[in-house]
Amino acid sequence: MESAAPNTERFYYGWVIVALAMMMHGLTTGGTNALYGVFALPLSEAFDLSRAAVLGATASVAMISSGLLSPFAGLWLSRYSPKKIILLGCLMLSGGYFAMTLVTTWWQMSIVYAVSWSMGNVLFGALAANTSVSNWFEAERGKALGIASIGMSFGSFSFPPIITWIIVNHGWRSAYAVLGCITLAAVPFILRWYRDRPDNADGTPQVRPPGGNHWKEILGSRDFWVIGLCISICFAGFNGVTINIIPMAVDRGFTPTSAAWLLSVAAAFGVVGKIVIGMSADKLGPRKALMIPLGLLVIACLLLRGNTPYWQMMVAAAFVGLSSGGAIPVWGALIGSYFGQQKFSQVMGMMNPLLVPLIVACAPFISWVKESTGSYNPALMAIIGFIAAAFALIPLLRPLKANN
Incomplete structure (x- = not known):
């Protein structure tokens, strides 16, 4: 090598x-x-x-x-x-x-x-x-x-x-x-x-034992399941909101062109989130940093409730972008901190299937709720409820260092 x-x-x-x-x-x-x-x-x-x-x-x-x-x-x-x-x-x-x-x-x-x-x-x-x-x-x-x-x-x-x-x-x-x-x-x-x-x-000198199959050890770790559940909730939430934000804006009377700008704002702030929140994972520790994208997504959902004005939807899109951008490096930092570099790829690879069900389900769920009730509010509140569950799971992660 x-x-x-x-x-x-x-x-x-x-x-x-x-x-x-x-x-x-x-x-x-x-x-x-x-x-x-x-x-x-x-x-x-x-x-x-x-x-x-x-x-x-x-x-x-x-x-x-x-x-x-x-x-x-x-x-x-x-x-x-x-x-x-x-x-x-x-x-x-x-x-x-x-x-x-x-x-x-x-x-x-x-x-x-x-x-x-x-x-x-x-x-x-x-x-x-x-x-x-x-x-x-x-x-x-x-x-x-x-x-x-x-x-x-x-x-x-x-x-x-x-x-x-x-x-x-x-x-x-x-x-x-x-x-x-x-x-x-x-x-x-x-x-x-x-x-x-x-x-x-x-x-930092790295001690690297030969690579091996750590599946049983990983699946037996509580940290693996807590990280996987928290990240899947975060990813599903911002993915579902991002996919539905244009229909949401059009339903509230804004033009498709104006609605498309919401995605541009989210994408731009996603870049900021990747850097700023990624750096916060180094400073605060990934366990505390995980609360940031989750909290930002809660703010976005609250801002999108009701018949909101366009400027408020723009602010919400910015928070969605910050959340989606920040969750990516935080996820990697969590895996690296809790499982080490030797197991990083295997843990992330094993965790990917956990993300699929919620991510696939969230966007159509939001659309179904709107068609069934005439409002996006119940779906947005359901996302907030899932995020509250994620916050409750975070203390179950074992502390690694003083700043984690």
Whole structure:
């Protein structure tokens, strides 16, 4: 396994890994999650399917497959060279894009998303990127994870308009081909600049026993379940509110254009949350920092109750962005602090499936409540109730240090 120079150099090489992780976040979030809706209409027309059926064959299949694959991917990243795993994931994701240019039936499309797309996204996406950063940082882990995750925001900003333009002017198959080329272009950067775990993280010597299968130990840990439940509640809450905030604004009489600006505000403040709240995880300890994104989401839900004016919805969108941005580095900081770098990838991989049910259910639940009752308020209060449960769980996390 490769090693890096200790942190006695003027420039710590871990920040190069952060830059590469930012690239990985941007390519996977921008090229996959941000584009499900972009491809829904052209694929529905091409295969004579409803948009719901297309999203089921792509987004739902990809999410379920990724959740099933994540525990194994986490084990591989802890046991083998992360560089080789990441290169394999990059090639598989790129291959999935190119395979989409050849599909002629909906079931072929579904297989591509279930295999190449999902495996590539897991081995090259957030799990691999967060593991890479955590391997190189100890004292500044939250800050480093927050900066790396800015790539998610950049990818979500840049990919949809570019890919939409290509689809309109050259067709959806050309768009997939371009995505394949862009992803493949990351290979030389990984080959040249990526290094595996250092001998020193933040200048602290690391004692690394051989990688192994820690599934029983992890599943038997109360901290694993508490972190997983708290993070799933947080992720589901801001994901559900984000998806429904545009319909919510339109229902209250605002134009679609004005409503779209709410997402822009949320995305912009998400960048701030990634950095500021990520740094707070280093200063306050991740257990206390976990309360910040949860608390911000409560404020957002309270602001969205009732027939709120537009400026109030803008403020709420800012709080949603801060919460969603901050939760990502806090999650990584929690896993790193409670389970250590050696188990980081395996724990995050095993925790991913716990996030899927609530995240998948929250957005349609909010819509169903609105259709059933004529108001979003009951759904928003239900989210606050879940967050209250998360706050009640936090004291169950064992204290690690005085500042945790």
